[in-house]
Amino acid sequence: MLVNYTDIWTAFLQTLTMVGLSLLFSTLIGLPLGILLVVTRKGALLEQVPFFNVLSSIVNIFRSVPFIILLVAIIPLTRLIVGSSIGTQAAIVPLVFYAAPYIARLIESSLLEVDTGVLEAAKAMGATPLQTIFRFLLPEALSSLVLNLTIATIGLIGASAMAGAIGGGGLGDLAITYGYQRFDTTVMLITVGILVILVQGLQTMGNLLARKIRRH
Amino acid sequence: MITFKNVKKIYQTQDQSIAALDGVDLEIKKGEIFGVIGFSGAGKSSLLRCVNLLERPTSGSVTVDGQELTSLSAKQLREAKQQIGMIFQHFNLLDSNTVFANVAKPLVLTGVKKAEIHRRVHELLAFVDLADKADHYPDQLSGGQKQRVGIARALATQPSVLLCDEATSALDPQTTQHILRLLKQINEEYGITILLITHEMGVIREICDRVAVIEAGKLIESGTVFDVFSNPQTATAKNFVRSVMQDEIPASVQQLIERREANHHIYKINFLGAHTGQPLLSQVAKRFDIDLNILHGSITELQNIPFGSLLVELIGETAEISRALQYIDEAQVTVEEVLADAG
Ligand SMILES: Nc1ncnc2c1ncn2[C@@H]1O[C@H](COP(=O)(O)OP(=O)(O)O)[C@@H](O)[C@H]1O
Ligand SMILES: [Mg+2]
Numbered sequence A: 001m002l003v004n005y006t007d008i009w010t011a012f013l014q015t016l017t018m019v020g021l022s023l024l025f026s027t028l029i030g031l032p033l034g035i036l037l038v039v040t041r042k043g044a045l046l047e048q049v050p051f052f053n054v055l056s057s058i059v060n061i062f063r064s065v066p067f068i069i070l071l072v073a074i075i076p077l078t079r080l081i082v083g084s085s086i087g088t089q090a091a092i093v094p095l096v097f098y099a100a101p102y103i104a105r106l107i108e109s110s111l112l113e114v115d116t117g118v119l120e121a122a123k124a125m126g127a128t129p130l131q132t133i134f135r136f137l138l139p140e141a142l143s144s145l146v147l148n149l150t151i152a153t154i155g156l157i158g159a160s161a162m163a164g165a166i167g168g169g170g171l172g173d174l175a176i177t178y179g180y181q182r183f184d185t186t187v188m189l190i191t192v193g194i195l196v197i198l199v200q201g202l203q204t205m206g207n208l209l210a211r212k213i214r215r216h
Numbered sequence B: 001m002i003t004f005k006n007v008k009k010i011y012q013t014q015d016q017s018i019a020a021l022d023g024v025d026l027e028i029k030k031g032e033i034f035g036v037i038g039f040s041g042a043g044k045s046s047l048l049r050c051v052n053l054l055e056r057p058t059s060g061s062v063t064v065d066g067q068e069l070t071s072l073s074a075k076q077l078r079e080a081k082q083q084i085g086m087i088f089q090h091f092n093l094l095d096s097n098t099v100f101a102n103v104a105k106p107l108v109l110t111g112v113k114k115a116e117i118h119r120r121v122h123e124l125l126a127f128v129d130l131a132d133k134a135d136h137y138p139d140q141l142s143g144g145q146k147q148r149v150g151i152a153r154a155l156a157t158q159p160s161v162l163l164c165d166e167a168t169s170a171l172d173p174q175t176t177q178h179i180l181r182l183l184k185q186i187n188e189e190y191g192i193t194i195l196l197i198t199h200e201m202g203v204i205r206e207i208c209d210r211v212a213v214i215e216a217g218k219l220i221e222s223g224t225v226f227d228v229f230s231n232p233q234t235a236t237a238k239n240f241v242r243s244v245m246q247d248e249i250p251a252s253v254q255q256l257i258e259r260r261e262a263n264h265h266i267y268k269i270n271f272l273g274a275h276t277g278q279p280l281l282s283q284v285a286k287r288f289d290i291d292l293n294i295l296h297g298s299i300t301e302l303q304n305i306p307f308g309s310l311l312v313e314l315i316g317e318t319a320e321i322s323r324a325l326q327y328i329d330e331a332q333v334t335v336e337e338v339l340a341d342a343g
Helices: A005-039 A049-064 A067-073 A076-082 A088-111 A116-125 A127-170 A170-181 A185-214 B044-051 B074-081 B099-109 B113-125 B141-155 B173-190 B199-205 B225-230 B233-247 B249-260 B279-286 B318-330
Strands: B001-011 B019-027 B032-038 B059-064 B084-087 B159-167 B193-198 B211-216 B218-224 B264-271 B291-302 B305-314 B332-335
Touching: A005 A049, A005 A088, A005 A127, A005 A170, A005 A185, A067 A076, A067 A088, A067 A127, A076 A088, A088 A127, A116 A127, A116 B084, A116 B099, A127 A170, A127 A185, A127 B099, A127 B113, A170 A185, B019 B044, B019 B193, B019 B211, B019 B218, B032 B173, B032 B199, B044 B159, B044 B193, B044 B291, B074 B249, B084 B141, B099 B113, B099 B141, B141 B173, B159 B173, B173 B193, B173 B199, B193 B199, B193 B279, B199 B225, B199 B233, B211 B225, B211 B233, B218 B225, B218 B233, B225 B233, B225 B249, B225 B291, B225 B305, B249 B264, B249 B291, B264 B318, B279 B291, B279 B318, B318 B332
Parallel strands: B032 B193, B032 B211, B084 B159, B159 B193
Antiparallel strands: B001 B019, B001 B059, B211 B218, B264 B305, B264 B332, B291 B305
């Protein structure tokens, strides 16, 4: 059994597409949610305790569904959105559902790390809530946000392999088809090797970027 | 300039309510440096934070420059806050921003033009002597430098009031002196009213015009710094004054007092105001047939007025001593005999 490098390359690009797009969409959803979780809690900038409780519960519910179940449960919705339940595009929908609440929590924890003294200074200066978020909260949390988004990206790589396995393509799909179904260990090892390098590379880049933002 | 009328601040926690301010009345005049001193938990921060509504008073009113802040809309309040600068114990600078960006922040928030921000920030940095640090980040600065950035930032919107929350408590004594001198300079050059809170009587002595002592949410004593130092009324005020005046009687003198011989009397002479000690004592020694022995003394200046006390031993005939005492009394200093049990 010969290893088909074109297949591996295609799978690699599919993985990048899945991870990249689902990271983009889930950050677009998770970032505002994370901000809302921080600013609406008790004693915060825009305290809205009932809203916070509801939002927090919804996030928890999504967080508690195992990805493999979410993957299947969401198929009708996936069909509705992308018109098909298989393929790389279709895999992005469950990935976003999986990662957005996760990213919301990660962003929440990054923002909660910001020194309350800085927010107090913002209040003393008469900053509006939006100014407080964009000119104080986010810049101060930026390096921690980068680290947490790196964690989310790596989580997405793992999840994308799973999503791929049920027909989304990508490296996970490749490993299953060749390695598990055809007992081609070489392809499986190559796939795993690529994933390891990808994760290592991302983590290193994330660390470097975060350190550059913190400047030490 | 700042008026508190029966201000109460009650914090409601799960199991109790804490009255951090329990009916505070206070009047701070335009252009003065007013200090509030108290132990930890006395309610100092709550009091200060009620001035710019970082905390809303539970009841009562706070007026700043004729405006009652609690009655303002959110927008009006934001505008009013530009008239009230604030500096903090832990500086509260943005670590992610340069010194320049930190100082520019209040101006950026109000939409001041870029060129104007540039001009103003460089002027402020020059004023606080940090012109060369504009592109540095706060973590590259010392505590004193950070506080100077904090001060520049607080002054950016040209406020009429500056609030200082334990502004020197995280700094070493020498840096504290620098910052206090800078605050005094701000007060004198720009006429900015300063309200500061501290637990250090040295800070009050150094720059304040008037002082109030806070305890358990109440102002228990207030007056000019000179009055409170020279004549503290409450035990707490006496404690604070003692913490910087060192009028404790040294052990060696204490022993002398205890084995007091006949003809030896020890007196404490308190000098207030313009009367300095030495001429008076030398006159006493010349005029009366007594020997005079200075055992201990401490004299400082409060608002440029000498103030302090001397422990002196008068040796001589009782009648002569009482004549000498009468003479001293007439010089408008207070004099009291120190007895063994009084120590
Ligand atoms: N946000 C808060 N919630 C509950 N209690 C508070 C809060 N802030 C202050 N307190 C309490 O109010 C009292 C006065 O606090 P504070 O004004 O910070 O005093 P100080 O600045 O003199 O140390 C203290 O007993 C403190 O524990
Ligand atoms: Mg305090």
